[in-house]
Amino acid sequence: xxxxxxxxxxxRVAVVTGGxxxxxxGIAIGLAxxxxxxxxxxxxxxxxxxxxxxxxxxxxxxxxxxTDVTLAVEIAALxxxxxxxGPVSIWVNSAGGLQGEPMGALSTTTEQSWHxxxxxxxxxxxxxxxxxxxxxxxxxxxxxxxxxxxxxKGAPGHGVYTAAKAxxxxxxxxxxxxxxxxxxxxxxxxxxxxxxxxxxxxSGFTAEQYAKLxxxxxxxxxxxxxxxxxxxVYLVSDAxxxxxxxxxxxxxxx
Numbered sequence: 001x002x003x004x005x006x007x008x009x010x011x012r013v014a015v016v017t018g019g020x021x022x023x024x025x026g027i028a029i030g031l032a033x034x035x036x037x038x039x040x041x042x043x044x045x046x047x048x049x050x051x052x053x054x055x056x057x058x059x060x061x062x063x064x065x066x067t068d069v070t071l072a073v074e075i076a077a078l079x080x081x082x083x084x085x086g087p088v089s090i091w092v093n094s095a096g097g098l099q100g101e102p103m104g105a106l107s108t109t110t111e112q113s114w115h116x117x118x119x120x121x122x123x124x125x126x127x128x129x130x131x132x133x134x135x136x137x138x139x140x141x142x143x144x145x146x147x148x149x150x151x152x153k154g155a156p157g158h159g160v161y162t163a164a165k166a167x168x169x170x171x172x173x174x175x176x177x178x179x180x181x182x183x184x185x186x187x188x189x190x191x192x193x194x195x196x197x198x199x200x201x202x203s204g205f206t207a208e209q210y211a212k213l214x215x216x217x218x219x220x221x222x223x224x225x226x227x228x229x230x231x232x233v234y235l236v237s238d239a240x241x242x243x244x245x246x247x248x249x250x251x252x253x254x
Contacts, residue, residue, distance in 0.1 A: 006237060006241075007034060007233055007237045007238075007239045008034060008035050008237065009031060009034040009035040009090070009233065009237055010036075012035070012037070012089045013039070013085045013086045013087065013088045013090070014088075014089070014092065014236070015041065015078065015082045015088060015132070016031065016038060016039070016041065016092045016094055017041045017067065017094055017095040017128060018069075018093075018095030018096065019041060019042055019048065019051055019094065020048040020050070021042070021047050021196070022094075022194075022196035022225075023145060023196060023223075023228050024042070024092070024145070025051055025225065026226060026227075026228050027225075027228055027229050027232045028040050028051055028055065028229075029054065029055065029225070030226065031090065031092075031229070032058050032060040033058060033233075034233045034237065036090060037086070038060060038062050038063075039062070039063045039065055039078070040052060040055075040062065040064055040065070041065045041066070041067040041069070041095070042066065048065075048066065052064045061085060063084075065077075065078050065081050065082070069093075069128060070119040070123060070124050070127075071127075072131075075124075075127045079131040079132065079134060079135045080135075082135065088132075088135045088137065089136065089137050090140060091128065091132035091136060091140070091143075092144075092145070092236075093124065093125045093143070093145060095120070095124055096120050096124065096125075096164075097196075098161060101113050101116055101117050101160075103157055103158055103161070105156065105157060106159045106160070109160055113160065114160055117164055118164050118167075121164035121168065122171070125144050125171060126171065129175050133179055136184055138184065139182075139183045140185075141187070141235065141240075142184065142185070142186040143188065143235050143236060144168055144187075144189075145189055145191070146165045146169055146172070146189065147162070148190050148192045148249060148251050149162035150162060150166040150167075150169050150190060150247075151166070151190070151249075168188060172245065172247060173186075177245065180244065185235075185240070185244040186244065186245065187235045187243060187246050187248065188247045189231050189232065189248050190247050190248065190249045190250065191223050191251065192217075193213055193217065193223060193251070194228075195210055195223075217252050218252055221252070223250065227250055228250060231250050235248065
């Protein structure tokens, strides 16, 4: 077996939450290109259907499952539906983000906004982790999508979101230890600045502002979907079989 064969995912079934747009879509495409059949989940049916068509065009089986990842009953239904494709060996939690929640100082953040942000970015991963381990085969893999903001030493104006992502990093490491006896590896990726629909809504950036942001990055660009798809393929494949409980920063910065 050659080194590149370790990255192949032929015959494996993967679940990707938040798989209809942005980073989640890039991850779903990356997994399919590596050979996996993919169940894509998210709140909006139309983007999910578009991704399914794209994955099927790549010769893979794909299923769209509209899912609110903050609801335990819907995550459980997603797990059951995924199992219909065959034994599940990969689960990626990409759903999250601000999704229209306002950014601002903690003193101006409402309790409702706090709970909504944590439910989308942290509680959803707790719920998914619980259901994923119910259906994952021994030797499977979970990847959570965190953020470089989770490593910030304070983040005025973004404190709720970054606190949730910091908690994702810790939850990832705890789950990695709990599932190690079953050889289920749990890791996370922490994307840096990447233009997505969610980033557009949160920042309100124009094309000129994005170009300026990109110019300030050490490598002169923002993140691309394939950056995250490639990283997840590594983490869930046999190539990453000795990587567990890690948060892989993908940001183009030291």
